[in-house]
Amino acid sequence: MAETDQALPPSDQLAAMNLTDTVEKHAFSDRVLIRSIVGRPDGGAGLAGQRVRAGGWVKTGREQGKGTFAFLELNDGSCPANLQVIVDAGLAVLSKLVATGTCVVVDGILKVPPEGTRQKIELRVEKVVSVGEVDPAKYPIPKTKLTLEFLRDHLHLRARTNTIAAIARIRNALAFATHSFFQEHNFLYVHTPILTTSDCEGAGEMFQVTTLISESEKLEKELIKNPPPSEVDIEAARQVVSERVEAVKQLKAAKASKSEITASVAELNKAKENLSKLEERSKLKPGIPKKDGKIDYTQDFFARQAFLTVSGQLQVETYACAVSNVYTFGPTFRAEHSHTSRHLAEFWMVEPEIAFADLQDDMNCAEAYVKYMCNWLLDKCLDDMLFMAKSYDKGCIDRLRMVASIPFVRISYTEAVELLEEAVRGGKKFENEVKWGIDLASEHERYLTEVKFQKPVIVYNYPKGIKAFYMRLNDDLKTVAAMDVLVPKVGELIGGSQREERYEVIRERILEVGLPLEPYEWYLDLRRYGTVKHCGFGLGFERMILFATGIENIRDVIPFPRYPGRADL
């Protein structure tokens, strides 16, 4: 945003902005991106006189001058701004162009519009190349004001709205900012598995992944088409085998020729094969295979029970304990029947893991990463952020600026509880009781970050009783080296910890929390062999988008939300 250059005369301004006066060509299309016109700092004015092909969807259209021409506001999703397009009646049936949602491709010449209009440039059409029509009477998302809730029932079309498109661009920017941040700091991106046979937390409702049901349904159909042999069938086959055995015996006794005996043995073998096939088929039973009254998972695809991951942390630790700095960025799953505006069954998590690093390093990394994302949005997505500020949350840009510039407060859990108790004494009412040992509730976290400090707060050193077994036990033997990053608007954004690297201690902790050792033997191996101090954290990616945009419901910041009862498309 070259605001400081506004005093310069237009041509110098252009030069100062280092703008060329030709439109950037789209590499894989014969049209240009609308952003490469109206997204320029000069609003496109410097491109007047250029001939271009543009394509997009009509946001609003209207016939003017008694039907002699039409104005179309065209948007192709490359930026929030539209390109104003003017089509004369001689070029197309104007009524077919003006409906919201119509797709048009046009060739034309860019012109500076008459003074006093908002646009810096407009496209005078010379040829209408193609039209994808819309029947406005049937179009599910016509122009009228639509609620986000209504749009959730039209997932396949909602990206055509200004809001969902802006969120898509912000989400994209945050994703690339994430990769850029970790790559700049020499972290390797590691793809941890979605299908897992480990349960990270030893708790957590997990989705099961199986082929047993479909296999059993396939079998059921097959058995109806082709019923299994009856006892009579099998008895008959057994009879044939006995007869063939007898026949061979008799031929041998009669010293028959070798070829006769060979032929007879062959017949016997055929009969035996037939019998064993029938016996095999007679064992087939419809329904899910069972053994000793329990489902027989040895017959499932992975020969054991498999689930969708709830976190890639344990697996990515195997890479941290080998190549030092790693991160995951992928989908994770919870089969919880939560119907809140903050929970999804499928959501994306970013989980870095750092070897040779402790809790301080962990907090430093978390703070630097969040600041980096805020700066990225301010640098590269300001137009979309302005839209969000105008439409949803007028403080969202200031919030980004604040978080990007102010050092995060860091307080221990014990200090946090003291502050909350002080607040209670001062008359503050919480639904959940405050005392040392509790897990901080969302209302407590929001109070600390939104009321008490009014900036991001990192709370560290939590009671071991409320945290996972893999967090490093502090010397006080009561707390673990865990940390949560709390931010205004969403509360907990990040949860992390230094990991317990001492074999004896972590083994003890696993037993203490009542988990079996066997499934964690591989995890224990990381401590048995060449153990290393390490730490990491997880950031809920959708929470970051809620924080950035001020959108209230998490179902609106992921393209295809999954929650109890809903998995459209």
Add this chain to the structure above:
Amino acid sequence: MAETDQALPPSDQLAAMNLTDTVEKHAFSDRVLIRSIVGRPDGGAGLAGQRVRAGGWVKTGREQGKGTFAFLELNDGSCPANLQVIVDAGLAVLSKLVATGTCVVVDGILKVPPEGTRQKIELRVEKVVSVGEVDPAKYPIPKTKLTLEFLRDHLHLRARTNTIAAIARIRNALAFATHSFFQEHNFLYVHTPILTTSDCEGAGEMFQVTTLISESEKLEKELIKNPPPSEVDIEAARQVVSERVEAVKQLKAAKASKSEITASVAELNKAKENLSKLEERSKLKPGIPKKDGKIDYTQDFFARQAFLTVSGQLQVETYACAVSNVYTFGPTFRAEHSHTSRHLAEFWMVEPEIAFADLQDDMNCAEAYVKYMCNWLLDKCLDDMLFMAKSYDKGCIDRLRMVASIPFVRISYTEAVELLEEAVRGGKKFENEVKWGIDLASEHERYLTEVKFQKPVIVYNYPKGIKAFYMRLNDDLKTVAAMDVLVPKVGELIGGSQREERYEVIRERILEVGLPLEPYEWYLDLRRYGTVKHCGFGLGFERMILFATGIENIRDVIPFPRYPGRADL
């Protein structure tokens, strides 16, 4: 690689390389990355005299000088090269440092080693900060030459080997190259869902995702602990209700006091509530819920049958038809019982989708993307590529150079079949018959790209009978606008097509291939309302890594391979 500067004297050389003579500090750790020392173009020589803290795992170690000091080759995964470390016996028990896999953190001073040694720099240790020991007798992956197959049984430790670490760095580089390429070209990264209720191809073996089994197991346990009411229990509860009804009646008849009647009605209500609870519980049956003999999926988590995605294409098209240029990069799944070296049950796909673009644009994008990745590896991963060339595939670097620089051959399917028929006439033997209409087999693809052209080949315009319904029907009504990119070493790397944007045509095609319309109504809406010419493709990410590295088995190029019978960790 500043090879051209080798004639310069060392200090000028350093200046020419724009190297500083201080080690780059690690942002989130108190040690420096080994790459920031030995990964410099000068091999670290310019850093002599610097004090640093280094950490890593011992690749090889040996005591020297009758136990007076030890040499350690230290690696932290930041680059393939090791840092040579020298520890005097006074600083630590040397025998505890030298075992392969030991983790050590040391402070020391960087020195130029004596002339004639391979290293450009070594670290003389002043203090051993910490040691994570290894018992070499128990360590599952000691130094001896280990096969990739053996390592697959030790997924949690294999990233500590040179090969798997190099593959991790190459995989990371290709992933970031992918994001960089599409971001540079204004594509938005869209997270398509993993959990889906749509089947992209109308075929494909899919994994089912369910909570029905775990819910029914939970219920089963609960019913054992707390058995459902018997008929007698329910009859008794009914009896109580009747008695209470009678009691109320009598009190009313006797004109009892209001408070007496109220109390009696309250008792009646309690009895009714108890009865209905018992009746509810009596309906609970162990096992998966059924209705009309079929599994009742309305009781599953999403109130319908859900699967793991086989492709994000159909869903990402909803974004392409709204914001123009998009791509997905995420895990996809096939529940196929394939035990080959080319198939995984879970693998990563990159799927761009471009609006206002046709098959030519699609091919241009695919070729540019593959070339970009090749150049990226040559630019940023040459040390790892040299390791792969030395250890696995001596031609791999030349292959990258060739693909990065040579225009891909483009031939129609019909031409491809003619070339194959010509080869057959020339004496070439294929296992699969060659004639117009067949799906090209791997042997055919390999012949075209490895023998006939010896460079990448794009085959386009395939017979409609062997391709998916969503591919655009060509004017010949026999072929569709599909394209496959074939490369030496792996054969098919990319499959793509222009999508059918004409409502009537695609509707017809869905019916023609025998699919029901109803599940595709949302997909048809994209053609009903504001339809747009568009195209896209899918690249199997692991195949790209096989192509780049020359590794033979796909299970070795993904961190946690999943295949029939195996899902470790």
